Amino acid sequence: MYQCVSLLLLLMGRGVLSQKVEVCSKTVINSCSDCIRSGAYCVWCKQLNFTKPGQQEAARCDTLAQLLEKGCMERDIINPQNILSVSKNTALSTSTFAKEEPTQLRPQEVNLKLRPGLPRTFKLDFQRVEGYPVDLYYLMDLSYSMEDDLRSIKSLGNELFKALQGITKQGRIGFGSFVDKTVLPFTNTNPEKLKKPCADKEQFCQPAFGYRHVLSMTGNEADFKREVDKQRISGNLDSPEGTLDAIMQAAVCGDRIGWRNSSTRLIVLTTDDGFHMAGDGKLAGILEPNDERCYMDNQLYSKSNYMDYPSVGQVASQLEKNNIQPIFAVTKNMENVYRELSRMIPKSEVGVLSEDSKNVVELIEAAYNRLSSKVTVTHDALPDNVRVTYTPLCPGGGPAGDKGVCDNVKVGQMVSFNVTVTADECIDGELSFLIGPLGIKDKLKVNLSTRCECDCDDPQEDNHPYCNGKGKVNCGMCSCKAGFVGQKCECSIGEKDESSLRAACRKDNGTECEGRGDCVCGICQCYALQGGSTYYGTHCECENESCEKFQNKLCGGNGKCRCKNCECNPDYEGTACQCKKSDEQCRTPGGSVCSGRGTCQCNQCKCIEGYQRPYCLTCPACLTPCITKGKCIECLGFQTGPFSKNCSQTCKSINEFEMVETLPPGKPCDVRDVENCRVFFTIKQLDGEDNYSAQILKTRECPELPNIYAIIGGSIVVVAMIGFLILLLIKGLIHMNDLKEFRKFENEKKKSKWAKGENPLFNSATTTVANPTFTGE
Structure with missing residues (x-):
């Protein structure tokens, strides 16, 4: 029993899910074209007298089922459908030996005329031709660390050609090399180092360069071997290389490289390091972004030092545009880096080189087989509001999406894809776009236009x-x-134009007659309601059925509905006349209604902003009168302060005040007046929004004046004492210094060796001159 119920529910669920729900979401419909443009399932009835009196012509627009139900004849229904025509459908080629260019994709051109929002699906077939031509461009890193790899490539020339011949008899091979930009900080710019950037022990070293195209595509094995043998290692400073510069030039310089129009194009890149990318050129002061154009002079990339490295996105775009599939043959330490790069470049593969690169031939064969066995169908840039999805019909199947993918496709095996094209909006004129497998030249051209007009005959x-x-x-x-x-055409407008008559039927430039009537000669003729009543008013804006209800009665049964608003009987009030008029619950103990700070509605106070129910007595959000009325208290009680000149007018909100000897118990308010005295008072709010009474204490609390004479006398004594202490301090310092010098003199005196009667400063003469004429007498 349980199994039977489960099976029944499953079948019911599938039935519900498989049903197509057709909906016509109408907006402003004034013609058949407006109807067709408003949705994929909107159709138009052109039958005469289909609309009823007072009914708008927009009623002609609805789903097919609804119009048939309303009595429209099927022959009078306008329902444009999608149109597909194939303008070129050449049969697929079985080999490459025919004189004509081989065909791997069909159809080659289709014309689609689509109803907006209505998808159209067609079938696309692809079959790899056996022996399809292959162009392989070997792009090698010649930085110094690749020295042993270069030797291996020179010895593997024969094996490369044999591997290529195993893939196709129409294979050609080319060669290019790269290092990095020859500017600091990427390369040593010393003239000697530019000529020989390798280590001093290296005898065979070519000058530094960015990218060099060595050999265009050739099928001559001897040419390839001769040119590769001429290659020498070079060098640079940093680890990353100018790899993206080289790939970009190899992709865009098609005439120099020698790519054939009908061939599988491969770039095999061998390196042992990472790569510079867009923005790194700023380190060398290179600010001009890469413009994705070919600059090849004398086989060298001439803009290497003047243009920044390309971004990964630019490289991926040019590779896809030129149908080139890269194979990254890198060392083990760079595998993860290039696998991340491969994820961003469609139709690319990564292989790991051995230490001496001797496995490069096997690596190329394996990568080519992986690339060629995976067919990925996608499109180029689509027109606005156009969507394309693919459903693979290959043996393994696959989910629908913006790409169609079939894996493990063998040579000669045909795979198919269901291509679904949808135009979400009407398109002016005819547009076109291309669909095809990545890395393959063959493309399907789709010419697209939309059907947004009605052919009513x-x-x-x-x-x-x-x-x-x-x-x-x-x-x-x-x-x-x-x-x-x-x-x-029943209305003659005379000298007036139709737009002015229709404008008279619009309220505030809105919909004619609010959508509830027809505009006839500038006057709204309102529709009838189901209950027998009608819309009314100048613009049919009124009706008496939509007023608020109370106890399931319009206007509570205590009033009449007039143009969506309740008009209450004299004894009732409220939006739905639900309240009997009374203010009993709104009166304060003093007898006022809502304390004069609100209105009584439905026997409840509706207070002005800030005041609270039930009687609008308190206002938690308002400033207290202790703060707001302080200046008026000073003015009224002591005739001072900023309001003293016009106190009676400025402070008329305090209707009652008295001067008292003592204030009632409790914490009074206090303010500072202009003389810095504290004024104490109590204040009470009376009925009304700004109505107060106050009691003011007669005596103020003023601060005592300072004793000027005592302050001056004390200041003089303090200054004199400070001066005396400073003099004593100076005298003490001088005495201490003199005492120190005297003791020093005494110590020096004790150390002297001269006699007490001798002058230690006197020295006898060193030379004596005698006068020969002096006799001594």
Whole structure:
């Protein structure tokens, strides 16, 4: 029993899910074209007299099922469908030996005329041709660390050609090399180092360079071996290389490289380091972004030192545009880096080189097989509001998405894809875009236009009886002559134009007659309601059925509904006349209604902003009168302060005040007046929003004045004492210094060796001169 119920529910669920829900979401519909543009399932009835009196012509627009139910004949329903025509459908080629260019994709060109929002699916077939030409461009890093790899490549030339011949008999090979930009900080710019950037022990070293194209595509093995043998190692400073510069030039310089129009294009890149990318050129002062153009002079990339490295996105875009599939043959330490790069470049593969690169041939064969066995169908840039999805029909199947992927496709095996194209909006004219497998030249051209107009096959009678002889029929509607308007041209507008008459039916430039009537000669003719009543008002804006209800009665049964608002009987009030008029619950013990700070509605106080129910007595959010009325208290009680000149007018909110000897118990308010005295008072709010009474204490609390004479005398004594202490301090310092010098003199005196009667400063003469004429007498 349980199994039977489960099976029944499953079948019911599938039935519900498989049903297509057709909905026509109408907006402003004034013609058949407006209807067709508003949704994929909107159709139009052109049948005469389909609309009822007072009904708008927009009723002609609905889903097919609804119009048939309303009585529209199927032959009178306008429902444009998608149109697909194939303009080129050449059969797929079975080999490459025919003189014509091989065909791997069909159809080659289709024309689609789509109804907006309605998808159209067609089938796309692809079959790899056996022996399809292959162009392989070997792009090698010649930095110094790749010295042993270069030797291996020189010895593996024969094996490379044999491997290529194993893939196809129409294989060609080219060669290019790269290092890095020859500017600091990427390369040593010393003239000697630019000539020989390798280590001093290296005898065979070529000058520094960015990217060099060595050999264009050739099928001659001897040419390849000769040019590769000429290659020498070079060098640079930092680890990352100018890899992206080299890939970009190899992709965009097609005539120099020698890519064939009909071939599988491969770039095999061998390196042992990472790569510079967009922005790194700023380190060398290179600010001009890469423009994705070819600059090749004398086989060298001439803009290497003047243009920044390309971004990964730019490289991926050019590789896809030129149908080139890269194979990254890198060392083990760089595997993760290039696998991340491969994720961003469609149709690329990564292989790990051995230490001497001798496995490069096996690596290329394996990578090519992986690339060629995976077919990925996608499109180029789509027009605005156009969507394309793919459903693979290959043996393994696959989910629908913006790409169609089939894996493990063998040579000669045909795979198919269901391509679904949807135009979300109408398109002016005809647009086109391309669909095809990544890395393959063959493309399908899709020419796309939309069907947004109605072909109603109307009678050519200019004075049709349906239009009262004043116009002709257009898709079931009347197109009136000049001077006549109305659904059937029944209104003569004379000198006025139709727009001014229609404007008179619009309230505040809104919808004609609020969508509840027809505009006839500038006057709204309102529709009837189901209950027998009608819309009314100048613009049909009023009706008496939508007022607020109370106890399931319009206006609570205590009033009448007038143009969506309740008009209450004299003894009732409220939005739904739900309250009997009374203010009993709104009166304070003093007898006032809501303390004069609100109105009584439905026997409850509706207080002004800030005051609270039930009687609007308190206002927690308001400033207290102790703060707001302080200046008025000073003015009224002591005739001082900023309001003293016009106190009676400025402070009329305090209607009652008295001067008292003592204040009642409790904490009074206090303010500082202009003389810095504290004024104490109590204040009470009376009925009304700004109405107070106050009691003011007669005596103020003023601070005592300071003793000027004592302050001056004390200041003089303090200054004198400070001066005396300073003099004593100076005298003490001088005495201490003199005492120190005297003791020093005494110590020096004790150490002297001269006699007490001798002058220690006197020295005898060193030379004695005698006068020969002096006799001594």
